[in-house]
Amino acid sequence: MDEKTRLFYEHVSEDFIKAYEQADMSQMRGFLRYFKGQGSLLDIGCGTGRDAAYYCRLGYDVTAIDASQAMVEKARQLHPELAGRCFTQGLPLDSDFYAHQRFDHICCAAVLMHIPDQDLNLCLEQIVNLLKLEGRMMISVSRHRQDLDCEQRDADGRLFHERDPSEYQGRLQQHGCTLLMSSTQSDALGRKHLEWVSMVFAR
Numbered sequence: 639m640d641e642k643t644r645l646f647y648e649h650v651s652e653d654f655i656k657a658y659e660q661a662d663m664s665q666m667r668g669f670l671r672y673f674k675g676q677g678s679l680l681d682i683g684c685g686t687g688r689d690a691a692y693y694c695r696l697g698y699d700v701t702a703i704d705a706s707q708a709m710v711e712k713a714r715q716l717h718p719e720l721a722g723r724c725f726t727q728g729l730p731l732d733s734d735f736y737a738h739q740r741f742d743h744i745c746c747a748a749v750l751m752h753i754p755d756q757d758l759n760l761c762l763e764q765i766v767n768l769l770k771l772e773g774r775m776m777i778s779v780s781r782h783r784q785d786l787d788c789e790q791r792d793a794d795g796r797l798f799h800e801r802d803p804s805e806y807q808g809r810l811q812q813h814g815c816t817l818l819m820s821s822t823q824s825d826a827l828g829r830k831h832l833e834w835v836s837m838v839f840a841r
Contacts, residue, residue: 639728639729639749639752640752640753640754640796642791642795642796642797643752643795644705644706644728645795646795647704647705647709648706648708648709649708650708650709655686655712657827658686658827659686659716661688661826663692663826668821669776669819669821669836669838670696672776673743673838674742674772674774675742676696676698676699677742677743678698678700678701678741679693679699679700679742679744679745680702680745680768681693681700681701681702681703681745681747682703682744682749682765683703683704683705683746683747683748683749684702684704684709684713684724685709685748686709686712686713686716687702687712687713687714687716687717688716688717689745690702690713690717690724691713691716691717694720694723695719698743700720700723701723701725702720702724702725703725703727704724704726704727704728705727706726707726710725710726729757730757730761731761736767736768739768740768740769741770742770742773743769743773743774743775744765744768744773744774744775745775746776746778747777747778747836748779748780748834749777750762750777750779750799751780751797751799751800751801752797752799753799754797754799755799762806762809762810763813766810766813766814766841769841773841774838774839774840774841775815775840775841776836776837776838777806777836777837778834778836778837779800779801779806779834780798780800780832780833780834780835781800781803781832781834781835782800782832782833783798783800783832786798786800803820806837807820810839815839815840815841816839816840816841817837817838817839818838818839818840819838820835820836820837820838821835821836822834822836823836
């Protein structure tokens with residue numbers, strides 16, 4: 639992950655955390671019908687742990703990771719069911735994590751926009767290789783942010799590479815993944831003009 643972006647999440651306010659915990663994510667969770675059964679699930683960029691805890695309650699064997707140590711600590715605090723399941727780990731992945739893990743499902747929501755161009759292909763390759771054969775993966779990315787400067791950063795310094803969704807589809811197809819569905823949702827926090835594209839792939 640971009641370092642300036644990671645540092646932002648090390649110092650987020652309680653109001654920021656509260657807003658994310660209370661956001662309505664019902665639209666986005668519709669992708670779960672494309673997953674096969676339950677099994678193991680990796681949540682990449684788990685943030686406050688909201689979604690990872692939800693997957694736990696549905697019966698998935700969840701592993702949750704985030705590049706920010708502060709966010710991991712907050713996730714463990716807010717969601718005790720993530721004890722022993724939530725770890726500090728960013729993209730690109732460390733070799734120790736990458737070498738010994740494989741999952742039936744992977745969720746990577748609101749993360750890939752923060753990956754610099756030079757790291758994107760490696761990160762996508764690593765994510766795909768963490769997915770078991772015939773596994774399912776969901777990614778979501780933002781579109782139409784109107785608060786970015788010429789370096790594609792917002793006022794807090796976070797990097798947002800708002801790539802066309804077809805770029806992710808093309809790159810993931812090169813790594814052996816097939817697109818099962820794509821949908822567009824409005825922003826769960828009510829930010830005007832901002833949209834999210836969610837895509838589910840099968841390996």
